[in-house]
Amino acid sequence: MSARSRELVGIVVAGLIAGAALASVAIARDAEVSAGAATYGALFLGLYLAAHVVVRRTVPFADGALLPLAAVLTAFGLALNYRLDPDDAARQALWVVIGVGVLVGTLIVLRHDYRVLESYRYLFGVAAVVLLLLPSVPGLGERVNGVRLWVHVGPLQFQPGELAKLCLIVFLAGYLREKREVLAQGRLKDFGPLLAIWGAAMLVIVQTNDLGSALLVFGIFLAMLYAATGRALYVGAGLALFVAGAAVLYDALDRVRERVTVWLHPWTDEPVYCALNGRLELRQDCASYQLVKSLYSIANGGFGGTGLGRGTFTSTDGSELIPYLRTDFIYSAIAQELGLIGAAGLLLCCLLFVVRGMRVALRAEDGFSKLLAAGLTFGFALQTFVIVGGVLRAVPLTGITLPFVSYGGTSIVVNFLLLALLLLVSNRANAPR
Amino acid sequence: MNARIVRLTYVATALIFVLVVMTTYWQTWAAPGLADRQDNSVKRVAEFTIDRGLIFSFEPRKRLARNREREIDGKTLFFRRYPQGALTAHVVGYSTVGRSRTGLERSLNDYLTGATGNLSTLVDKALDELRGRPVQGNDVVTTLDLEGQQVAMDELGTRCGAVFAFDPRTGNVLVMASSPSFDPNLVEESFERISRITADCRPAAPLVNRASDGLYVPGSTFKVITASAALESKEFTPDSTFVDPGYCTVYGKRVNNFDTSSPFGTITLENALAYSVNSVFCNVGLKLGAKAILAQARRFGFYVRPPLETPVDERAPSGLYRNGELYVPAHDSDVDAGRMAFGQERMLVTAQQMAMVAGAIGVRGRLMETQVVDRIVAPNGRVVTRSRPTLVRRAVSKETAQAVARMMRLAVERGTGTAAQIPGYSVGGKTGTGETGIPGSNTTWFIAFASRDEESPAELAIAVVLERQSGTGGTTAAPIARAVMEAILSSTRENP
Numbered sequence: 001m002s003a004r005s006r007e008l009v010g011i012v013v014a015g016l017i018a019g020a021a022l023a024s025v026a027i028a029r030d031a032e033v034s035a036g037a038a039t040y041g042a043l044f045l046g047l048y049l050a051a052h053v054v055v056r057r058t059v060p061f062a063d064g065a066l067l068p069l070a071a072v073l074t075a076f077g078l079a080l081n082y083r084l085d086p087d088d089a090a091r092q093a094l095w096v097v098i099g100v101g102v103l104v105g106t107l108i109v110l111r112h113d114y115r116v117l118e119s120y121r122y123l124f125g126v127a128a129v130v131l132l133l134l135p136s137v138p139g140l141g142e143r144v145n146g147v148r149l150w151v152h153v154g155p156l157q158f159q160p161g162e163l164a165k166l167c168l169i170v171f172l173a174g175y176l177r178e179k180r181e182v183l184a185q186g187r188l189k190d191f192g193p194l195l196a197i198w199g200a201a202m203l204v205i206v207q208t209n210d211l212g213s214a215l216l217v218f219g220i221f222l223a224m225l226y227a228a229t230g231r232a233l234y235v236g237a238g239l240a241l242f243v244a245g246a247a248v249l250y251d252a253l254d255r256v257r258e259r260v261t262v263w264l265h266p267w268t269d270e271p272v273y274c275a276l277n278g279r280l281e282l283r284q285d286c287a288s289y290q291l292v293k294s295l296y297s298i299a300n301g302g303f304g305g306t307g308l309g310r311g312t313f314t315s316t317d318g319s320e321l322i323p324y325l326r327t328d329f330i331y332s333a334i335a336q337e338l339g340l341i342g343a344a345g346l347l348l349c350c351l352l353f354v355v356r357g358m359r360v361a362l363r364a365e366d367g368f369s370k371l372l373a374a375g376l377t378f379g380f381a382l383q384t385f386v387i388v389g390g391v392l393r394a395v396p397l398t399g400i401t402l403p404f405v406s407y408g409g410t411s412i413v414v415n416f417l418l419l420a421l422l423l424l425v426s427n428r429a430n431a432p433r
Numbered sequence: 434m435n436a437r438i439v440r441l442t443y444v445a446t447a448l449i450f451v452l453v454v455m456t457t458y459w460q461t462w463a464a465p466g467l468a469d470r471q472d473n474s475v476k477r478v479a480e481f482t483i484d485r486g487l488i489f490s491f492e493p494r495k496r497l498a499r500n501r502e503r504e505i506d507g508k509t510l511f512f513r514r515y516p517q518g519a520l521t522a523h524v525v526g527y528s529t530v531g532r533s534r535t536g537l538e539r540s541l542n543d544y545l546t547g548a549t550g551n552l553s554t555l556v557d558k559a560l561d562e563l564r565g566r567p568v569q570g571n572d573v574v575t576t577l578d579l580e581g582q583q584v585a586m587d588e589l590g591t592r593c594g595a596v597f598a599f600d601p602r603t604g605n606v607l608v609m610a611s612s613p614s615f616d617p618n619l620v621e622e623s624f625e626r627i628s629r630i631t632a633d634c635r636p637a638a639p640l641v642n643r644a645s646d647g648l649y650v651p652g653s654t655f656k657v658i659t660a661s662a663a664l665e666s667k668e669f670t671p672d673s674t675f676v677d678p679g680y681c682t683v684y685g686k687r688v689n690n691f692d693t694s695s696p697f698g699t700i701t702l703e704n705a706l707a708y709s710v711n712s713v714f715c716n717v718g719l720k721l722g723a724k725a726i727l728a729q730a731r732r733f734g735f736y737v738r739p740p741l742e743t744p745v746d747e748r749a750p751s752g753l754y755r756n757g758e759l760y761v762p763a764h765d766s767d768v769d770a771g772r773m774a775f776g777q778e779r780m781l782v783t784a785q786q787m788a789m790v791a792g793a794i795g796v797r798g799r800l801m802e803t804q805v806v807d808r809i810v811a812p813n814g815r816v817v818t819r820s821r822p823t824l825v826r827r828a829v830s831k832e833t834a835q836a837v838a839r840m841m842r843l844a845v846e847r848g849t850g851t852a853a854q855i856p857g858y859s860v861g862g863k864t865g866t867g868e869t870g871i872p873g874s875n876t877t878w879f880i881a882f883a884s885r886d887e888e889s890p891a892e893l894a895i896a897v898v899l900e901r902q903s904g905t906g907g908t909t910a911a912p913i914a915r916a917v918m919e920a921i922l923s924s925t926r927e928n929p
Contacts, residue, residue: 223444227437267470284472296475298459299467312479316510316530321474336475340460344453351449358442362435374438381445385452392455 003064003430004056010068011052014075015045021079021308028309029083036086040078040093044071047100054104058111059427063360066426069353070419073404074099074412076346080333081407083309084326088407095409099416106420114424118368121174124167125193129200131164132217136207161204161213162401162414165379166421168197168217169224173371176228180367184229197221211246211256212386212398216379218242219386223378224371262288263396266295291397293322294332298343298392305339312336326407328399331391346405347388354381357422363429373425376418471533478530481510486545486570488525488537490517490579491605491807492924497525497575498538509567512621513538519614520582523642524575524606524743524805527617532624535640537573537806540744544809544817545570557812569812576605576807576820584920585610588913593634594899595643596917597784601792601882601894603822604801606741607921608895609785611643634900645741645748648781649898650867652906653709653849654878655776657790657837657863660706662729663717664833671703671836681715681771706840707848709864711775718774722765726773727753732828733790733800736761739783740802740825751782776865787880788896790828794841795861795882795891798834800825842887850879852911855919858883861891862914864906873903879910883918893918 001009019041026037048071055062074096082089110116117124175193176183182190197217204214222238225231250256258275266288274286284292300312313333315321325333335343357377364370380403387406390397401411403418459467468476488498500511513528515521526536534542542548547557547570561568578598585596589612598608613632620627630639641647663669677697697710705713718726727735736752736759738745753760753768760779762768772778785803793800802823809817829837841861844850850862865878877899882891895918897910 223441227434227441230434230437282472292472293475295459296467296470296473298456299464299473300475300479302460302464306479312475312482314506315474315478316481316505316512318506321478335456335460340457343456343460347449347453347456351446354445354449355442358438358445361438367434370434370438374441378441378445381448385448388452389448389455392452392459394451394455 003062004052004060005064007055007064007067008049008052010065011048011071012045014048014068014071015041017072018044018075018078021075022082024308025079025083026309028307037082040082040089043093044075044078044096047097051100051103054107055423058107059423061430061432062423062427063356063430065352065356066360066419066422069349069356070404070416072349073346073353076334076349077330077402077405077407079308080330080337080405081326083311083337084313084333088326091409092407092412095412098409099412102413103416103420106417107423110420110424114421114428115366115368117170117372118174118177121171121178125171125175128164128167128171131160131167132200132204132213133207134160158410159401159408160410161210162410165213165216165220165383166376166414166417169220169372169375169379172221172224173368173375176224176371177367180228183225183234184231186231194221194225210398211259211396212390212400215398216383216386216400219382220375220379223382224375227374228367228371258287259396259398262291263393266292266393290323290329291391291393294329294391295393297322297329297332298335301336301339301343303340305335305337305342308337310337324399327401328387328397328406329391330402330406331388334405347384350381350384350403353377360422360426360429364425365429369425369428373422376422380415380418474530477533480542480546481512481530482508482567483546484511484567484569485513485528486547486572486809488545489572489574490521490577490582491575492578493580494574495579497521497577498528511567513617515617517579518616518618520579520586521577521609522614522617523611523644523747524577524609525617526743527620529621532620535747536642536743537575540742541573541806541809544573547571547812571812571817572810574807574810575805576607577609577805578607578921578924580924581608581917581921582610585913585917586612586614588916589899591633592899593632593637593643593901594897594910595647595784596895596897596913597644597788598893598895598917598921599788599792599803601789601796601799601801601891604740604803605807605820606803606805607893608917609642609644609805611641611647613637613639615639642743642747643784643898645739645743645783645785647783647898648749648751648754649783649876649878649900650869651751651776651780651782651787652865652867652876652878653711653776654787654790654863654865654880654896654906655780655782656706656709656714656774657794657841657880658730658733659714659718659721659726659774660702660837660840661733661794661829661833662721662726663702664836665729665829666721666725668720669702669717671701671840673702674699675702675705675710675713675716676700677705677710677712681712681719703840703843704848706837706863707843707846709775709844709849714775715771718770718772721770721774723762723768723770723773724765726770727762727768729829732826733793734786734825734828735782739785739789740804741785742804742806748785749783751780751786753779754781755779776867784896784898786896787878787898788894791841791862791880791882791896792891792894793828794834794837795884795894796834797831797890798827798829800828838882839887841882845881849905849907850881850911852907853879853881853915853918855883855915855922858885858918858922859887860915860918862911864911866905874901875903875905876900877902877904877906877909879906879914881911881914881918883922893921 022037026034081092268283271280274281361373389395403415526538528534528538596610599606615627738748804820808819845860849864860883862881867876880896882894884891897914902909
């Protein structure tokens with residue numbers, strides 16, 4: 001079976017999964033399959049079939065598993081958002097449509113040779129830094145939950161950190177491809193731009209309090225540096241620098257300190273000072289409230305989960321039990337309703353996406369394509385790890401999105417852009433010569 | 434570059450593998466611990482979709498807790514109602530969305546929600562879930578005697594205190610009353626009405642289960658333990674004679690009898706208990722030493738939380754307390770044995786513990802595990818667990834128990850506890866008046882057992898404790914004990 005045929009089968013399977021999940025939510029809520037659920041299901045399948053047609057035309061040799069995997073992940077996100085709030089699901093569906101549109105547009109524009117991107121590498125580098133710092137520009141940025149992530153331009157609002165990640169990967173792929181020999185020799189003056197990136201990552205933490213984005217950006221940078229130079233020493237030194245920088249910031253920034261304290265000791269037996277209301281409270285009732293409630297949600301799922309639509313996210317009077325459930329904590333909602341089986345299934349999809357993405361990097365022929373695909377894929381894996389690991393208390397919790405799943409327009413669109421780039425690289429690598 | 438990309442793939446794979454491991458950890462290994470946490474509102478709310486098991490009294494069989502269904506957002510939720518209101522509030526406790534759970538509602542939550550049990554219960558639960566039906570929990574039948582409980586609450590009235598009564602042969606708890614009480618139906622929506630409850634003590638603390646969690650100075654009721662230790666030591670017999678000077682000298686200080694106007698002169702140990710002569714017990718205590726008396730107290734169950742199905746933190750262990758913590762003296766000289774022998778010296782006890790002491794004496798020294806749950810029944814009528822009488826240990830030898838029982842009967846026949854006499858029954862008891870140092874603010878006690886005749890084992894043991902009394906245990910607590918015992922004994926006579 002050709003890659004495209006496998007892709008078609010995969011998309012049909014993803015459509016069935018989405019349809020079954022939406023129907024299940026509708027049945028749990030209204031005891032019948034509502035028109036809304038059916039519409040979403042049909043729309044979902046039609047959308048991805050359309051994407052498939054474009055893929056078939058523009059990148060016929062691309063990997064056949066990536067698009068269906070992305071479809072399954074968006075199905076998880078849509079079903080959960082539909083279950084939590086049907087209005088949000090409509091907006092999320094719209095964003096998926098826009099995301100697929102961006103995917104299609106990117107494929108069409110770059111179908112001949114995506115490597116033109118390499119020549120704009122410094123532009124991407126500058127764009128990455130600007131985007132990262134944009135939320136801290138007065139008048140543009142909005143502080144949500146103590147973290148500056150959002151930018152408002154007129155009626156539009158978006159999270160530039162997500163896009164910055166992508167720009168940075170393109171820049172690094174170009175820059176490292178060009179400089180990797182000299183970098184491997186270890187001449188000090190060639191490290192200037194790299195140190196600049198480290199400095200930018202630290203600045204991001206200071207300016208936006210966003211530990212998660214900084215961790216993500218810096219992790220991608222180290223991974224790509226290692227892939228380009230093969231010098232494990234750089235990775236070690238980079239990690240040491242990051243830890244040292246984070247340690248200094250840990251003392252300097254309350255926000256960072258609080259995140260780490262919450263991570264290490266979410267429960268207290270004695271009341272401690274609560275910065276939210278200035279009183280003495282148990283930490284689980286104050287700073288670690290979100291994390292602890294999310295863990296309770298996960299634990300309530302158990303092995304098989306409560307079933308879609310039957311989880312407990314609101315109190316008997318309708319008030320929310322778990323804040324930020326649709327964005328940061330979508331994983332704890334999935335883990336409760338679908339249980340260990342469903343959550344592991346989701347992670348398995350992520351894992352397959354990562355393995356396929358890395359395979360694209362392995363099969364690519366030129367350094368830029370290899371670095372680009374490896375960087376994009378590693379970024380996807382690291383982002384999944386940082387947010388899900390945060391929800392699971394494996395690492396300090398930071399508010400970034402789960403790729404393709406979380407509610408949020410920027411995140412969805414950027415991840416489709418990532419998918420488009422992977423498909424382009426893959427198409428070129430597999431194309432017969 | 435490919436070898437490095439393969440290594441990166443390993444790293445990325447490892448990252449996601451860590452997530453799978455952590456998810457597994459929280460959903461399997463750590464889940465029971467999280468489910469038990471008091472602040473786990475997710476679990477607590479989730480359990481309101483369960484058709485929670487009912488709670489019944491034993492005699493007469495009435496519902497102490499039932500469910501009221503309400504439809505919210507297409508979900509059927511089951512809210513708790515407590516038909517008996519304040520009567521059994523402390524034992525049954527409450528199960529609410531806002532304020533968590535207490536009492537049996539908390540400690541038996543896994544049974545009431547059908548979360549534990551054997552395989553067939555779990556299979557039934559899984560089938561209910563698959564069919565989309567509400568899961569049904571198991572019903573709990575308690576051992577409580579509702580008439581005795583009612584009499585106890587009526588007798589306590591506005592006074593603060595507790596009554597604990599049980600069958601010392603089986604350990605079955607018949608009455609567990611704590612005053613002031615509260616209406617558990619108000620906890621969810623009008624808690625401020627509970628916080629406004631007043632009584633003859635301040636703070637009124639209506640939520641505290643004084644029967645098992647209220648720590649009080651035992652006063653002279655502790656002499657039962659001292660007398661047991663004295664007889665067990667073989668250094669004394671009931672007929673050992675003492676000369677009562679009206680006081681006892683401890684470390685150069687005089688400890689007076691409660692009423693020093695008329696010293697008893699020469700008196701036997703038996704009469705010293707019947708008339709509650711402090712000086713005699715003071716001297717017995719000095720002779721035995723603190724450690725020997727405490728060892729006897731331990732055999733009666735002191736220094737551990739008394740057994741019961743209610744939550745652990747609603748039961749307090751009895752013993753010596755220092756700075757709010759249980760305190761075990763390392764040497765005899767650390768504690769004033771003379772004062773401890775008649776129940777002063779930072780000794781704090783619960784009504785439940787003192788009822789267990791009286792009960793063990795009444796049934797020839799056998800200390801039984803107190804239990805308030807008779808059985809737990811699955812929705813299909815099958816009995817999940819049935820409680821059986823369980824011996825904790827022999828607290829004293831049969832001979833000692835019979836001798837101390839005789840002394841206690843003497844106290845009711847012609848000593849300080851005559852107010853507890855019940856026609857047709859042989860009652861043995863001991864009064865206690867713990868002085869708090871404030872006039873009119875004594876803690877008064879009566880502990881007792883009742884049997885058909887002097888030869889048969891006791892059918893009933895009781896402890897009554899009252900706060901802030903101006904009278905003595907004999908005038909305040911003993912009448913309550915008699916009234917409750919009569920209520921229980923008359924119902925058991927009708928249903929032998």
